[in-house]
Amino acid sequence: MSKTQKIEPQRILALDTSTTSLTVAVMENGQVLHEMSELGERNHSIRILSIVEEVLKISGTVNSQLKGIAVGIGPGSYTGTRIAVTAAKTLAWAWNIPVVGISSLHSVAYGGYSEAIHVEGRNQLNWIVPLMDARRGQVYTALFSTSDDHIPNRLEPDAIRLMEQWVEGLAKRLETLSDPDKLVSLWFVGDINLHKEVAERLRGYLGDRLHIVPYDLNARFVGLLGEQRLNQGEMDDLHALIPNYTQLTEAEANLLRKP
Incomplete structure (x- = not known):
């Protein structure tokens, strides 16, 4: 035995x-x-x-x-x-x-999304964009994807980017998706207060699939x-x-x- x-x-x-x-x-x-x-x-x-x-x-x-x-x-x-x-x-x-x-951005993406889906009840394929304000219209950011509540997978590296250019790039990326319906939602999480207006520009691509959620790590x-x-x-x-x-x-x- x-x-x-x-x-x-x-x-x-x-x-x-x-x-x-x-x-x-x-x-x-x-x-x-x-x-x-x-x-x-x-x-x-x-x-x-x-x-x-x-x-x-x-x-x-x-x-x-x-x-x-x-x-x-x-x-x-x-x-x-x-x-x-x-x-x-x-x-x-x-x-x-x-x-x-x-x-820290990976952690913000993971935490912000996890807490948001707990409230919203969404748990399918998503893109997650963590944000930290870097002043002068800039943000520390990256891009992640996740399915269900799994640890997010990295799609773009951590970097400091101009928020307007970053959102334009995300819009182009959405336009080139082979099957846009596979993307359930896109989530901006983190330090969004100064950048919400720019993030809202993706509403035309996503409608109510765009979520902008403040989150402290x-x-x-x-x-x-x-x-x-x-x-x-x-x-x-x-x-x-x-x-x-x-x-x-x-x-x-x-x-x-x-x-």
């Missing part, structure tokens, strides 16, 4: 500070043990370690139980993204556990994407892991403009 093998719980820490939301979660095998989020980008550097400590305490987690750390690497706020990445690398080094960097979706990588045996080089800035800082840009 064979004994049933006991599966060791895979508990991880997930965090992201690439947006105005400082968000931290402890996950175990796809389940959230505890999650905390705070809005207010200026406080991220002050609050992150105390929130990590609180989330660990409330979830009954000690660092020796953690099997890895998943951290959002942007794109997003230049200063904000560095805070989470630095914290994650420091903790991973101190606790001697692996760290994986996760696209939750660390659980960074964690779900991180668990997938860790379960596949992946990890990032602790010293080589850096934020995905996608553009020059304003100081660097000004320096290049000087004669």
